Amino acid sequence: MSVQRWLWSVAGVAGTLLAVSAVSFLLVALLPGDVAVLILADSATPERVAALREQLGLDQPLPVRYLQWLGNVLSGDLGRAIHSGEPTLDVILSRLPVTLELILLTQVVALGLAIPFGIWSAYRRGSSVDTATLVACLALLSTPAFVVGLFLIYIFALNLQWLPATGFVPLHEGIGANLQSFVLPVVSLALIEVPVYLRLLRSEMIGTLQQNFIALARGMGLPTWRILLENALRPSSLNLITVVGINMGRLMGGAIIIEQMFALPGVGQLLVESIYQQEYLMTQGIVLFVATMFIVINLLTDLVYALVDPRLQRDGGH
Numbered sequence: 001m002s003v004q005r006w007l008w009s010v011a012g013v014a015g016t017l018l019a020v021s022a023v024s025f026l027l028v029a030l031l032p033g034d035v036a037v038l039i040l041a042d043s044a045t046p047e048r049v050a051a052l053r054e055q056l057g058l059d060q061p062l063p064v065r066y067l068q069w070l071g072n073v074l075s076g077d078l079g080r081a082i083h084s085g086e087p088t089l090d091v092i093l094s095r096l097p098v099t100l101e102l103i104l105l106t107q108v109v110a111l112g113l114a115i116p117f118g119i120w121s122a123y124r125r126g127s128s129v130d131t132a133t134l135v136a137c138l139a140l141l142s143t144p145a146f147v148v149g150l151f152l153i154y155i156f157a158l159n160l161q162w163l164p165a166t167g168f169v170p171l172h173e174g175i176g177a178n179l180q181s182f183v184l185p186v187v188s189l190a191l192i193e194v195p196v197y198l199r200l201l202r203s204e205m206i207g208t209l210q211q212n213f214i215a216l217a218r219g220m221g222l223p224t225w226r227i228l229l230e231n232a233l234r235p236s237s238l239n240l241i242t243v244v245g246i247n248m249g250r251l252m253g254g255a256i257i258i259e260q261m262f263a264l265p266g267v268g269q270l271l272v273e274s275i276y277q278q279e280y281l282m283t284q285g286i287v288l289f290v291a292t293m294f295i296v297i298n299l300l301t302d303l304v305y306a307l308v309d310p311r312l313q314r315d316g317g318h
Contacts (some may be wrong), residue, residue, distance in 0.1 A: 009302065014054035015297055021073060024288035025066050039082050039280055052246045055282075083277065088285035092263060092267060102259070103251045105179075105186045107244060110193035117194075118201030119228050122236075125206060133202075137195035146257045151189035156184065185262040191257060197240060204236035205216065218272035232256040245301025249294035252266075 012216055015045035036052040052058075057065050071199070078088040121130045140148075157165035167179040169271050208214065209232055217227045256268035263269075267286065 008197075009299065013299055015296055017292060020291040020295070021288060022066070023069055024284050025069055027287060028284045029062060029065065031280065039278060045089055059192065064185055068231060073288065078288065078306070079281040080185060080281050081282050085278065088282050091282065092268065092289050095265055095267050095270045097171075098264055099252065099255065099259070099268065101171075101188055101191070102182065102255060102264060102266060103248055105182055106189040106193065106251065109190035110184055110187075111244070113190070113202060114197035115192045115233075119205060119233065121198070121256055122200045122205030122209060123224075133198060139196045140191050141148060143192070144230060145188050145192045146261055148191050149184065149258060149261050152184045152188055159218075167183040168262075168264050181262075185255075185258050185264060186260055188262075190249070196243060198249075200243060201236060201240050204239060208232045208236045240303060245297055245304070249297040252290045252293045252297075 005101060012088065035048045036058060040048055040052060057068055060068070069079075076089060078092070080087055081091065117133050121133045124130055153165045156163045164181055165184070167181055169181045171178045205228075214227060216233060217231050222231075252267065255266070258264070259266045259268040260272060267290065271283065271286045271290075274280075274286060
C-alpha cells in the first residue's frame with residue numbers, strides 16, 4: 001500500500017478514535033442527576049459527594065473535563081474503580097486474555113468448519129451436500145447463541161457429563177483443563193459464525209470456479225483438490241477476511257451473554273459487573289477500550305487484506 005493511502009487510513013482511525021472517546025466520555029458525563037450521587041448510591045453523604053465531585057472534576061465545565069480526561073486516557077490512565085480503587089486499565093488487561101482466547105478459539109473452530117464445507121458446497125453446487133449445508137445454515141442463523149449454549153449444556157454437561165457446564169480454568173493450571181472449560185462456550189459462538197462464513201465463501205468460490213484461470217488449471221491436468229485449495233480458495237477468501245476481522249472486533253464486547261452463561265471472567269462479564277456495581281467510570285473505560293480494539297482489529301484486517309490481494313498494493317502505488 002502507498003504511503004498516502006496509509007496516511008489517510010491513520011487519519012481516519014485517529015478521527016474515529018476521537019469520536020469514540022467523546023461518546024465514551026459523554027456516556028457518564030450526561031447521566032441524569034449528580035454522577036457522584038449515582039456512583040456512591042446508598043453511601044452518599046454531603047461530605048463524600050463533595051469529595052468525589054472534586055476528585056472527578058465535576059465542578060469544571062464539560063469541555064475542560066473532557067480535555068482533562070482525554071489527556072489522562074492518552075497517558076494510559078482510564079481512571080480508577082470507585083469502590084476498590086484499582087486502575088481501570090489494569091482490571092481490563094487482567095480480564096483480556098480470557099476474552100482473547102475465547103475469540104481466537106471461536107474463529108479457529110468456525111473457520112475450520114466453514115472453509116471445507118464452503119469449498120465442497122461450491123464444488124458440488126446443487127448436490128444433496130449443498131442442500132444439507134443450506135438447511136443447517138438457515139437453522140443456525142435463526143438460533144441465538146445462548147440457545148445453542150443451553151442445548152450443549154443439556155447434552156454434554158448434564159446428560160453425558162463429558163464437559164463442565166460452567167467455570168473457567170486458567171491456562172497455567174493445565175492446557176487440557178483450560179481447553180475443556182472453553183469447549184462449550186466456543187462451540188456455542190462458533191456455530192453461529194459458521195453459516196455466515198460458509199455461505200459467503202461458497203458464493204465467492206462459485207464465481208471463482210467459473211473464471212478462465214480455473215479452466216486453464218483444469219486443462220493443465222491439475223488435480224481437483226489442488227485447484228480448489230491453491231487456485232480458487234485465495235481469491236475467494238478476500239471478503240471472508242473482512243467479515244472475520246469485523247466479527248473478531250464485535251466479539252470483544254459482544255460475547256457478554258456467553259461469558260455470563262459459562263462464568264468466563266472476560267471483558268464482557270466485567271462490563272456487566274461494572275454496571276451492576278454502579279462502577280460507571282469502569283464502564284466508561286471498558287466501552288472506550290472495546291471500541292478502540294474494534295477499530296485496531298479492523299485496521300489490521302485491512303493490512304491482511306492487502307497482503308492477501310497484491311492488486312491492492314499495485315493500485316495503491318499508482
